[in-house]
Amino acid sequence: MFHDAGCMTQRKKAAKVPAAPNAFDYAHKHPREIVWMSQNTNHIPVSDVIDKAILKAVRDKEYNLYPRSGGIFGLCDVVKDHIELPKDYRVLLTNGGIEATYILNRALLKKGDEVICTDPSFMPIHHQVSISGGKLVEIPIYRKPWKLTPDWIRKSITKKTTTILLIDPINPLGTAYTRPEIKEICEIAEEHDLLIVDDVTYRDFSMPVPTYKYVPDRTVAVYTFSKQCGLAGMRIGALAAPPHLMERMMPYNTNVLSVNILAQRAALAAMERIDAWLPALRKQLLVNQRIIKDSVDSVKGCFLPVYPSRTNMFAVDIGKTGANPDLVQDMMLYDHNVFVRSGNYVSKNFGKNFIRVSFSVTEEGAERFAEAFPKVIAKLRK
Numbered sequence: 219m220f221h222d223a224g225c226m227t228q229r230k231k232a233a234k235v236p237a238a239p240n241a242f243d244y245a246h247k248h249p250r251e252i253v254w255m256s257q258n259t260n261h262i263p264v265s266d267v268i269d270k271a272i273l274k275a276v277r278d279k280e281y282n283l284y285p286r287s288g289g290i291f292g293l294c295d296v297v298k299d300h301i302e303l304p305k306d307y308r309v310l311l312t313n314g315g316i317e318a319t320y321i322l323n324r325a326l327l328k329k330g331d332e333v334i335c336t337d338p339s340f341m342p343i344h345h346q347v348s349i350s351g352g353k354l355v356e357i358p359i360y361r362k363p364w365k366l367t368p369d370w371i372r373k374s375i376t377k378k379t380t381t382i383l384l385i386d387p388i389n390p391l392g393t394a395y396t397r398p399e400i401k402e403i404c405e406i407a408e409e410h411d412l413l414i415v416d417d418v419t420y421r422d423f424s425m426p427v428p429t430y431k432y433v434p435d436r437t438v439a440v441y442t443f444s445k446q447c448g449l450a451g452m453r454i455g456a457l458a459a460p461p462h463l464m465e466r467m468m469p470y471n472t473n474v475l476s477v478n479i480l481a482q483r484a485a486l487a488a489m490e491r492i493d494a495w496l497p498a499l500r501k502q503l504l505v506n507q508r509i510i511k512d513s514v515d516s517v518k519g520c521f522l523p524v525y526p527s528r529t530n531m532f533a534v535d536i537g538k539t540g541a542n543p544d545l546v547q548d549m550m551l552y553d554h555n556v557f558v559r560s561g562n563y564v565s566k567n568f569g570k571n572f573i574r575v576s577f578s579v580t581e582e583g584a585e586r587f588a589e590a591f592p593k594v595i596a597k598l599r600k
Contacts, residue, residue, distance in 0.1 A: 241547065245557050253583040256547075256557040258389065258420075258531050260448035260578040262502055264488065264495045268447070271487035272480050280483070285476035293482055296489045297456050301418060301441055304434040308464040311477050315419055315442035315455035319343045322415060322438050322457060325467040326381070327352040334374050335383040336366060338390050338533070338565035343383065343417070353378070360568035364524050365393040368402040375410055382407060385417040386426050390564045390574040392527025394426045404432035413438065413463075422446040422496060423503065424528035435460055438467075443481075445530060445578070446496065447488040452481035499578075503530055506577040506584040510534075513588035517595050523572075530578040533561065534591075537571035540600030546573050549598065554590035556583075 245252045254261055275281070288294065294309040303309070312318040323343070327333070329351035335344060337356040344354050357370050365388055382403065387394040395403070407414050407429075416429045417440045430437040442455035454477055459467065476482070488495075507526050514520050519538035536543065543560040550556045559576075562569030577584055 241551055251555045253556045253579055253586050255576045255579060256559040258445055258576045259450040260445055262499055262578055264448055264499055265491050267487040267491050268484045271483040275480050275483040280479045285479045287474060287476050289476055290482045293486045300489055303458050304430060307458050307460055310457045312455045312457050313477050314453045315440050316342060318440045318455050318457035320346050321467050321470045323347055323350040325470045330378055331380040332376060332378040333381045333383055334371055337567055340389045341564055364391045368406060371406055381413045381415060383415045387420045387424055387528040390531055390533045392524045392529045392531055394424055394528035397427045400427045400429055401432055404429050407433055407436055420445060420529040423530055438463055443485045449484055452484055454481035454485050503577060505581060509584040509588050510577055513591050517592050531574055531576045533572045534575050535572045539595050541595055541598035543573050545598055546594055549594045550590055556587050556590050
C-alpha cells in the first residue's frame with residue numbers, strides 16, 4: 219500500500235503501531251475495541267429473533283445434515299416477496315452476494331465482452347469481470363451527479379457491449395437512481411440488447427426502483443443479508459434471474475448442497491420480522507449521518523459529495539486537505555480504534571480524494587468518528 223520511503227516515514231510517525239501491520243488483522247485482534255466503519259457491515263442490533271433462530275438450529279443439531287439444495291423452506295420465497303421479484307424468477311442462495319456476482323460473471327461473459335460499470339465501484343466485481351474474460355468500461359462518476367447517467371451509458375456502448383453493471387444505491391458514494399433514470403437505462407438495454415446486473419445490496423436502506431420492474435427478461439439481481447440484517451459473518455446472499463438466464467448460470471453454481479444452515483436460519487428469521495426492525499435501523503442511520511456530516515463540515519477542505527446517503531456509507535472527500543487516505547485509514551484505526559476505508563480500495567483513479575465511512579454503527583460509534591476525524595486530518599493536512 220505504501221510505495222515510497224517518505225510515505226512510510228510519515229506513517230510511522232502518524233500511527234502508534236510501527237511498520238504497518240495488516241489493518242484487518244489488527245482490527246480482528248481487537249474486535250470489541252474497534253468502531254467498524256470499514257466494510258458497510260451492520261453493527262446496530264436489529265432483532266433477537268436472529269440469535270434465537272441460530273441457537274435453536276444448534277440445539278437441534280441441524281448442522282449434522284447437508285441443507286436442502288434449494289435452501290430451507292420459505293427463505294427463497296421471503297426474498298422474492300421482500301424485494302418484489304417477478305413471479306417467474308428463480309432464486310439461488312449463495313455464500314454472500316460476492317459469490318452471486320462471481321457465478322453470473324463466469325456464466326454470462328465470454329472473452330471480449332464489454333461491461334459498462336463505474337469508477338468508484340465495488341472493485342471485487344470488476345476483478346471477476348476481468349478473470350471471466352470481460353473488458354471493463356469504467357465510467358468516471360466521481361463528479362456530479364455522482365452516478366451513471368443514461369447519456370454517459372449511451373456514449374460508452376460499442377458493438378462488444380453486453381452488460382451494464384448497476385449497483386443501486388451506489389457503493390461507495392451513497393447515490394441512488396430515480397425512477398425516470400432507471401426507466402431510461404432499461405430502455406437503453408432493450409434498444410441495444412444488453413443484460414443488466416442489478417446489484418441491490420443496499421436497497422433496504424432506501425428502496426430504489428429495480429430494473430426488473432421494467433426489463434425482467436434481461437435483469438440478473440444480486441441480494442445479500444450482510445448489510446441490513448447484520449449477517450456479514452454468516453456469508454449468505456442470493457442470485458435471482460428469469461429461468462432462461464438462471465439455466466445458463468446454474469452450471470457455475472458449486473453450492474449443490476446449498477449454503478450454511480445456520481446462516482439460512484438466521485436470514486429467514488430476520489426477513490420474516492424485517493418490517494418490525496428495519497424502520498428503527500433506518501432512523502438510527504439518519505441520526506448517524508447527521509453526526510458525521512457535522513464533523514466533516516467542521517473540517518476545512520472536506521465535504522460529503524452525496525448527502526443524505528441512500529446507503530449506509532459516505533464517501534468523505536478529503537482531497538483539498540492533501541491528506542493521504544491510506545494514512546487517514548491507519549491513523550483513525552491505530553490511534554483512535556475507528557476503522558474507516560481508504561478510497562483506494564474502491565477507486566483506481568479517484569481513491570486519493572476520499573475515504574469511505576460506513577455509519578451502520580451505534581450512535582456512540584458515530585460520535586467516536588466525529589471526535590477523531592478532525593484530529594487526524596489536522597495532523598495529516600499538507
